Amino acid sequence: MVAGPIDAYVAALRRTLRGPRAAKADLVTEARDGLVDAAERYEEDGLDRLAAERRAVDDFGAVHELAPDYQRELALAQARRTALIVAGAVAAQTVISEMAWRSASTGWSWEPDRFYAVLANTVDYASYVVFAGALVTALVCGIGTRFVTVGRRFARATGIAALATVAFFVTGGALLSALSPTWDTSVVTPGSPLQLVSNGLALALPGCMIFSGLRSIRAAATARA
Structure with a gap:
């Protein structure tokens, strides 16, 4: 037919x-x-x-004339989704990491050096900033479009920011893990349920952020500015 x-x-x-x-x-x-x-x-x-x-x-x-305007709306919708995923992922990882840290540190006599303390505080404060920024971004891409003009560049920046967030927290988390005594199995028993959950989230959450961030960049590529 x-x-x-x-x-x-x-x-x-x-x-x-x-x-x-x-x-x-x-x-x-x-x-x-x-x-x-x-x-x-x-x-x-x-x-x-x-x-x-x-x-x-x-x-x-014609489709090629109208598509960029439609694509702008879709790019902002994808950017909003990416921002919400980043906010949820950072919040979840922060809570799980804190629980795992408190559980593992029971009975420790270890004291972190200055570098470790500065790094840990930087990662902690960055998580708060990223969480707040992601929520603001989600609002701007949603009801915020009634009050501010955003488009392709904003959506693309959101995707890039999601990738940068993954790079920062993966690097920071890897350094904190490598420099902490949790690698010593005589201090911490591996394979606990909390540790397994933490390890699973450490793999799944960055993957979700990367996937959504790349989709934001792609959706913004053909949108009208």
């Missing part, structure tokens, strides 16, 4: 756009509904269905 002009247009638009599935589906459905309504009005004016659809598509505009 040959697709009509509206179906062909909608399929081309769907292939062109990149972003969160639900947000993309909403935009494509909105475009289709507008085309169908326009075609029905032309039918009422006396055109046959095929001609009415062609007229509606012509009036709507």
